[in-house]
Amino acid sequence: MSEPAEKKTPLYLEHVRLGARMVPFGGWLMPVQYTSIVDEHQTVRNAVGMFDISHMGQFIVSGSNARDWLNTMLTNNVAKLDVGQGQYTFLLNYDGGVIDDLILYRIGETEFLLVVNASKIEEDFCWLEKHRQDGTMLKNRSADFGGVAIQGPRVVDLFHDLLGQSVELPARNHIIDFVISEMPVSIARTGYTGEDGVEVFFRVSDATKFWNLVLERGARLGAKPCGLGARDTLRLEMCYPLNGSDLSAERNPIEAGLGFFVDLQKPNFAGREKLLETKANGARERLIAFKMNGKGPPPRPHYSLLNKGARVGEISSGTLSPSLNIGIGMGYVSAASAKTGTPLEVEIRGQIFPATIEKKPLYKKQS
């Protein structure tokens, strides 16, 4: 039996035209890089880069009961959102395990936008639909929207050029609708890189036009297209988790150190009991961030993490950090070995390389 063909985003032909190396990711054929991961990484840290995020899913939840129902499905407190505001949150199973991590925006009094991971669109939708209550409507609009993330310190300059000098971008974690060159777009001040940036959603039919407009107008600011390779090194320097690597149905947000996005004061949401249990008893394993002590092979997923020669866990994400020029990663280790400053060893092809548990994030912007 042959594998089902990967889906293509509305920007597929643009990626090919730009010479991108295309790879399968979450059921989609996506650009991993155009020139080089390191070059694209530095473009985002120093200028501005644009990523195709059209593979990500969009659901609309609306109705008089929408807010209260979503509050029983998601970990963060939906009631705290003003219209136009978004929050990072988790969709959990009853064991507290992560089905998905997503951003929820309140886009109207009783209307919400959920932006979910590409590989989880079907699973999230089925789970939500199965638990849907009266007074709520749930629509999967993923096929109607394309999207890009535009990230880097020059992003405000770029949008002043596109929208006019007097127009202000939304505040951090907020979303506003604009019209750019006759294209209706939603701009959210969010991202996955640690830099100032936006995520922009538009009609599929406008995708190519919007993409090329940004590249053309951004050229003088050093704007370049960037692939999933740089997206991964950028997010890992910030210790932002990747679902499927750092998060899974077997791990809960408390173990992952992401309790900030869980409101245990809420009376009821899927997974709450398990999270209270973890909180009370302490997590058995914790997601830690580490830096290699010296030069050596880059740490990679599934390499063993040791403490004084005894295996205490394994790497969930690892790479050579282009900003720090040293190996970095995250991994789950037993709670007793999870304190900041703990010396660890990484086993790479039978050899041992020293590392140290560091505070998150691993990269801090020099101001």
Added chain:
Amino acid sequence: MNVPDNLLYTKSHEWIRREGDHIRVGITDHAQAELTDVVFVELPKVGTNVEAKAPVAVVESVKAASDIYAPVKGTVVEANNALTNNPALINSDPFGEGWIFALKIDNADDLKNLQSAAAYKDQIEA
């Protein structure tokens, strides 16, 4: 892609330069372009005996680790220590400063199993 005519090639993208009863080995321009951004090279120890097609070195990019294979049976006589501090030489000068190791070969006839520049060109253009 640059494929010098005076070298031999493996199917696994190593190039081979004959130097008497020694050979010098690296990865091709095509291979370095595919890997991009080489960030680490694990070199073989001088004196190691290796079989043909055995992994002898590792070249790592940001994304992946790739084994580099011995083209023929032999003994490692040199390793390019310059790559330890500057692994990107593999990207900037794959056929020159970016060489990886040298072997003393057991049997010069083994080189007949390697392919010519023309055959390698066909392979990467296929």
